[in-house]
Amino acid sequence: MRVVGVSFNKIEKNRAWASSQSFPFELWSDRNRELALHYGAASSPRAFAPSRITVLLDASGALLLRYDKVDVGTHPGDVLEDCRALLGPAPSTPQEPGAE
Numbered sequence: 472m473r474v475v476g477v478s479f480n481k482i483e484k485n486r487a488w489a490s491s492q493s494f495p496f497e498l499w500s501d502r503n504r505e506l507a508l509h510y511g512a513a514s515s516p517r518a519f520a521p522s523r524i525t526v527l528l529d530a531s532g533a534l535l536l537r538y539d540k541v542d543v544g545t546h547p548g549d550v551l552e553d554c555r556a557l558l559g560p561a562p563s564t565p566q567e568p569g570a571e
Contacts, residue, residue: 472554477501477512479521510537525550527557
């Protein structure tokens with residue numbers, strides 16, 4: 472599974488923001504609004520800011536789920552729960568010998 476964020480900001484601004492927030496994922500720049508238009512986060516290439524949405528895609532890019540309303544307080548847990556339902560539990564990480 473791969474998580475990315477997308478905004479309309481310049482690459483340099485996204486890089487600085489992602490670093491300051493310690494994001495554990497990539498933050499892409501969609502300056503031409505191509506992704507936002509494709510996934511419905513913007514209705515025009517002149518949009519000032521995208522709508523806050525989440526899309527889950529499979530490995531081939533097919534849409535699995537779409538979230539048009541995002542509650543930042545519950546959304547990460549909701550998405551993880553849906554991912555587990557779609558993909559099953561995450562594989563367990565083998566422990567080092569002697570670790571308990």
